[in-house]
Amino acid sequence: MLGRRDLSPWLMAALLAISPMGALATQDPFGDAATPSAQPEAVEQNDVSGESNGSLLDEYGFDPAEEFESEEGEDFSLRDPWEGFNRAIFSFNDGADRYVLKPAAVSYRQITPIFVQQGVSNFFSNLAEVTNTFNGVLQGKWGQAGNDAGRLLINTTIGIAGLFDVAKHMGLEKGDGEDFGQTLAVWGVPSGPYLVLPLLGPSTVRDTPARVVDYYTNPLTYVEHDPTRYTLKATDIIQSRASLLKAESLLQGDRYILLRDAYLQRRDFLIVDGELDVDTATEAAEAIDQGEVEESSDY
Structure with missing residues (x-):
């Protein structure tokens, strides 16, 4: 017994010393995804079959491949005069994501059953309908606000607290989402x-x-039990x-620009x-920036 007690501190020290090396040696299943040379063949196969883009469209509601490629003639760099500062913050965020958030997300994805992930996603999506409805009313989108409500x-x-999207099967499709930033845009800001x-990101x-207004329209803000609120927000x-x-x-190439x-x-x-x-949306946004579009326009 005495021998075991003497060895246990050394065993703990050895484990603590080895664990960082083990973590570095562990392969991240998504780690090579952003490397241009890592998956060129896979990308080509996805483009040929169309299966990957289809699954992405189903999962995200839009094709991320199109979102990561600016249309010809668009120059978003004109709307980024603080690029040096933004790149510094982006590097900080990217490091925090790489070493903290992404590993947690990878583990969550691997150990959580798909139906549980879908239920969790539905739950938080249902909570977001409060913000969607609020901003739909402020924007005068009565049909969309009624749908979201x-x-x-x-x-x-x-749907049991939003775990199941029953409304979708009743003809109430999920919208793209509304927030107060969009409301301000409609108001001409x-x-x-x-x-x-x-x-917080982009x-x-x-x-x-x-975001302050969106914070107060998020039902999680009003959960009084701090551990529960923090757990829900982290989830x-x-x-x-x-x-x-x-x-x-x-994501291949300059991640910041993409x-x-x-x-x-x-x-x-x-x-x-x-x-x-x-293209038209970008022109309209630039027109708003220049004060050329009134509140009574298409917005």
Whole structure:
């Protein structure tokens, strides 16, 4: 017994010393996804078969490949005058993601059954319908607001707190989502320069303060039990990150530019609810920035 007690501290010290090396040696199943030379053949096969793009379209509601490629003639760099600062924050965020968030998301994806992941995703998506409904009303989108409110009511009750998307089978399809940043755009507030926030990621000068309003329309904000609230928010973040692991394989080249262009292109698309093509949406966003579009326009 005495011998075992004497060895246990040394055993613990050895394990602590070996564990970092073991972590570095472990292969990240998504680690080579962003390396241009890692999967050129896989990319070509996906383009030929169309199966990969189809699955991505089903999972994300849009084709990430199109989001990661700016249309010809678009120059989002004009909306990024603070690129040096943004790249520094991006590097910090990328490091935090690489060593903290992504490993957690990979583990979550590997050990959590698909139906549980879907239920978790449905749960947080249902909570987001509060924000969607609120901003739909502010934007005067009565039909969309009614649809989102109906989804919230049905999925919260019949769908068991939103774990099941029952409303979809009743004809109430999930929308692209609304937030207060989009509301400000509809009200004619210019987007301002592109801005990368520490830990929060891509944004704009207009969307950054809008996050405060979105914070207060998030039902999780009002959970009084701190451990429960923190656990739910952490789960939401990990689930969201895990859902992007597959799309991450499309990132090849300058990750900063790809993510910046994808974010701005997607925001332009959401502001006009996809009613215009991306080129027209970008022109409209630039017109808003210049004060050339009134609130009574297509917005």
